[in-house]
Amino acid sequence: MVYYRSVFVVAIIYWTAILVLFLWLSRRLAALKARIEDLEREVVEEGGGEDKDED
Amino acid sequence: MMKRDIILVIGAILSVIASYMAYVAVHPVRGDIYFSYTHIPAALVCYLAFFISLVASIMYLKKRTRSYDMAAEVSVIIGLVYGIVALISGAIWANAAWGLYWNWDPKQTTTLILWIAYAGYIAVKYSISDVDRRAVIGAVYNVLAFSLIPLTFLSVMLWQSLHPRAQEITLSMPVKVTLISNIVAVSLFFAYLFIVAYSLWSLEDRVNVMLYRHRYKRGGA
Numbered sequence: 700m701v702y703y704r705s706v707f708v709v710a711i712i713y714w715t716a717i718l719v720l721f722l723w724l725s726r727r728l729a730a731l732k733a734r735i736e737d738l739e740r741e742v743v744e745e746g747g748g749e750d751k752d753e754d
Numbered sequence: 755m756m757k758r759d760i761i762l763v764i765g766a767i768l769s770v771i772a773s774y775m776a777y778v779a780v781h782p783v784r785g786d787i788y789f790s791y792t793h794i795p796a797a798l799v800c801y802l803a804f805f806i807s808l809v810a811s812i813m814y815l816k817k818r819t820r821s822y823d824m825a826a827e828v829s830v831i832i833g834l835v836y837g838i839v840a841l842i843s844g845a846i847w848a849n850a851a852w853g854l855y856w857n858w859d860p861k862q863t864t865t866l867i868l869w870i871a872y873a874g875y876i877a878v879k880y881s882i883s884d885v886d887r888r889a890v891i892g893a894v895y896n897v898l899a900f901s902l903i904p905l906t907f908l909s910v911m912l913w914q915s916l917h918p919r920a921q922e923i924t925l926s927m928p929v930k931v932t933l934i935s936n937i938v939a940v941s942l943f944f945a946y947l948f949i950v951a952y953s954l955w956s957l958e959d960r961v962n963v964m965l966y967r968h969r970y971k972r973g974g975a
Contacts, residue, residue: 702850706777706788709843713792716839717943720832724951731958738965745972 758949765942772935780928787929789847794933795940797840797865801903803833803944804872808900811893820959823889826896827879828951830872832944837869852916860909861917868906871899 755763776791807829814822844862845855856862875895882888910919925933 702785702788705846705850709789709792709846712842713796713839716835717947720835720947724947724954727958728954731954731961734961734965738961738968742968 758946761942761949762946765939765946768935768942769939772932772939775928775932775935780932782926782929786847786850787925789843789850790933791936793840793843793847795937796836796843798937799940799944800833800836800840802941803829803836803948804868804900804903806948807833807896811896814889814893815897820885820889821956823893824955824959825952826893827876828948828955830875830896832947832951834869834872834876836940836944837865837872841865841869848916857916859917860913860915861906864902864906864909868899868902871902875899 772791776788782788807826810822810826810829813819814826841862844865848857848859848862849855852859875892878895879888879892882891909915910917
């Protein structure tokens, strides 16, 4: 007897788990990129402020 | 294409070949063997991930380098995902072979305990704010949690179990080749996920250090 439906469900669970892991990692990467951009903006703003002070 | 992407491509190609062999080319005598192609690789990779995290934790306790702590954490997270796949696929296989999804079989029960113990590792780590303290406590916890792995292996010998012992399983050569192909494919996926997650964790750590230094400098000035 071959349990086609159950085997299919198991395959779906496996690939869904891998996909969820990928999505979670890509969301963390997107959040990290946003933080880096914030940091860069802060540095640029401060740099600009310092330039103005020097002027 | 980066080097790690080559692992993904090889894993994907091998996975397609293994799936073709599993569901089209090879016809096993027992129909429920089909479950083994997902269940066994997921369980083995779960154990492999926990073993890697154990080694990384021991290395952390020895050298106190943050990278080992991150490797241990990443490995446990991926191991937990493979672990849940192994548990669910095992339950579905158990229903097909033994008539119930959950039989409180020693193997099922000890594997569930192992999974909960490692979920606890993540909970412990994320509940401590101090980075160094979190790493040390996490590493010690990890070493203790790994002691459950021999129990899951020995459970089929120590107690009466429906789960077959490794030496009791006899498979035909085509089924063996298919299973090994699946194990290699799943291991390659694990390797890729581990490299990607570890790189991400390292980057996050570097950004955090930079942010801290930047704000400290600004606050001090």
